[in-house]
Amino acid sequence: MQDYPMYIGGESMAAAAGRWMDSENPFSGEVWARVARGDAQDASRAVEVAHQAFAEGPWRDLTPSARGLLLHKLGDLILRDARKLAEAEVRDSGRLIADMVPQVTYLAQAFHYFGGLCDKIEGAVIPLDRKGYFNFTRHEPVGVVAALTPWNAPLLVTCMMIAPALCAGCTVVLKPSEFSSVSTLAFAKLFEEAGFPPGVVNVVTGYGAEVGAALVAHPRVRAIAFTGSDATGRHLAQQAARDFKRVVLELGGKSxxxxxxxxxxxxxxxxxxxxxxxxxxxxxxxxxxxxxxxxxxxxxxxxxxxxxxxxxxxxxxxxxxxxxxxxxxxxxxxxxxxxxxxxxxxxxxxxxxxxxxxxxxxxxxxxxxxxxxxxxxxxxxxxxxxxxxxxxxxxxxxxxxxxxxxxxxxxxxxxxxxxxxxxxxxxxxxxxxxxxxxNCYRQVSFLSPFGGYKDSGMGRENGPDAVKEYLQVKSVWMNTGAPVPNPYAPR
CATH class of the missing domain: 3.40.309.10 (Aldehyde Dehydrogenase; Chain A, domain 2)
Incomplete structure (x- = not known):
């Protein structure tokens, strides 16, 4: 039996209330690990740490190229630890080792690809319909992202969510499913080794009603990424609308x-x-x-x-x-x-x-x-x-x-x-x-957009479109010589 604490601010820590959840092995049916059972207090702590990293910490001051190098380094570490990460997911969710080793190896591509996109995020110079002004746009990160992942493919979905969010310059609080948290916690340790500043990526484990709901409701969370049932996705979208938070929802299918x-x-x-x-x-x-x-x-x-x-x-x-x-x-x-x-x-x-x-x-x-x-x-x-x-x-x-x-x-x-x-x-x-x-099926690449129509969700993962989900556009105007008249002078 092994204990798996949460990962907040670059440190492993137990839940504030000291509680734990059991994780069962789907093949043996036996409890094989204990995972920290967080609550709203832990969720709030993680969000505050992520917000500080976004607004004040060294993450915000990194150049896009430097940010990209960190993502690339993370990809290299995934390649190194692919077998270990795959085995953790097999024990936790019953996935096949024959499938998981190649899949985890491929996950490195997410961070290599999006690492290369970090310094390709560009604004535009707008050709205006008036003289004396210069107008350009900036694409800026939205802020803290709450990423809620499912039990069936925790590592794959985690990478699909956080790689574009980090590429955009956001910080992340991950909440894996209570049924399969171990592989995500094992993965989280690689961020410190890769050189990411503390607080850029955090993992809070626990139940949806105790952790997920608190993350969605937290005022400092500005975007929510969720993969799961359409019923839960609909509820999250309604909650997010109260604070006009971005949502990326990859929901059910009946293909x-x-x-x-x-x-x-x-x-x-x-x-x-x-x-x-x-x-x-x-x-x-x-x-x-x-x-x-x-x-x-x-x-x-x-x-x-x-x-x-x-x-x-x-x-x-x-x-x-x-x-x-x-x-x-x-x-x-x-x-x-x-x-x-x-x-x-x-x-x-x-x-x-x-x-x-x-x-x-x-x-x-x-x-x-x-x-x-x-x-x-x-x-x-x-x-x-x-x-x-x-x-x-x-x-x-x-x-x-x-x-x-x-x-x-x-x-x-x-x-x-x-x-x-x-x-x-x-x-x-x-x-x-x-x-x-x-004449094929189930072909998915980090280079190609992925998402649903109708009740299967909104927003897109993978490809350049995924990065746009975590960016907001700012229009900047400069006066280059246009007169600024007194509007109250006699006419």
Whole structure:
């Protein structure tokens, strides 16, 4: 058993109230670590430290190039400690070590890329419609950012949030999920080693009602980044509106993955299986709604079900494991509840449909890969399940596929499998989704913007657009010779 304190002002410290939370290993079901349980007092302390670092400390006085070098150094340290950070996340959230080592290694790219953007933030000289004045703009950081990360991909989302915020010159208070805080706390120690001034990045752990709410309400927090459920995101946006705080919300998804009759069916079957089973379906962009054209339905489903039966369950620390447990016990129960609901609504079970009781699963929270044939109006086809559960829907033609695909309140991502270039472009234009993948799925890069339409959120992560979320524009006017008359002189 190891204790993981919070990280505030460059120091590790226990919660002010001295309380701790248990962290359970999703594979063994046993408590393996204790994490500091903060509250509003800890949140306020972290925000004040972050504000001081932003307004008074050496962070504010660094040149953009110097700030970029710090981010680049942090990326190098991530490369050095990739294995250690990956193992922490595997134990805490059940992610596969085979996936996490490459993913953590790639996270270094976030800080290398955004480190390179630090001295590329430029204003503009405005060509005016009047003489005697010079006008230019400055892009300035908004201030303290509260970053609230989810339990399913804590390190990935942390980097997606804080790299552009630091690039912009903001300071950050991180609040990881109470279910998976350890990898973030391990990561936080690298900031001091990289040379970041104390208070630039802080981590306060605890429950949402005790820490998250306090961060959102704090008057010195000027922007909120959140990844999680649309219900929580809607509440945060309402709270932030009271103080006109910026919000970047990456929320739920119910993404359509559309297979046309001219597609490479083998590639599409591989892509569709990966789209739902990767991370055991615990991904906001999971291809949970598979739309298959009627003319190839039976042939395609034979291929898909064959691939979906192949994953090897077991210990996430074993490099040969290809399907891990659900990350939390409440999520495990929730997914099993959705499977029962699908049966009750008349969905046709094609594969799985139960908890996994194989010996290699031990006491972990495993669920068999599950495939239902459904109608689009069923709950299983409309609500985010967040597990290895696929809803399959037949469609007739392109117009029918588009109508089904867009008939959902989410709009995070979509996939299209076709050899018809014109059709692919039409679908890319008309699908209501922030990311559209053609003959591929789940391609995400720190260089390319990512975010949702409709109830899937607002704002963008990754790419130059992400930096803009944490900047505000100032217009500066200079008189270069225009007369300044007395407005009260006799006319």
């Amino acid at each position: 359509p993955n559309i297979v046309f009759d001219d597609a490479d069916l083998d590639a599409a079957a591989n892509g569709a299986a990966t789209a739902i089973l990767n991370v055991s379906g615990q991904s906001c962009v999971a291809g949970t709604r598979l739309l298959v054209q009627e003319s190839v339905y039976d042939r395609f489903m034979d291929k898909l079900l064959s691939v979906a039966r192949m994953p090897r369950m077991g210990d996430p620390m074993d490099a040969s494991t290809s399907l891990g447990p659900l990350s939390t016990r409440p999520q495990y129960d929730k997914v099993l509840g959705y499977i029962d609901t699908a049966r009750a609504e008349g969905a046709k079970l094609l594969l799985g449909g139960s908890a996994a009781t194989r010996p290699e699963c031990g006491k972990g929270w495993f669920i068999e890969p599950t495939v239902f044939e459904v109608r689009n109006d069923m709950r299983i086809a409309q609500e985010e399940v967040f597990g290895p559960v696929l809803s399959v829907i037949r469609f007739r033609d392109e117009a029918h596929a588009l109508a089904i695909a867009n008939d959902v309140r989410f709009g995070l991502a979509a996939g299209v499998w076709t050899q018809d270039f014109a059709r692919a472009m039409r679908m890319a234009e008309t699908l209501q989704a922030g990311s559209v993948w053609i």
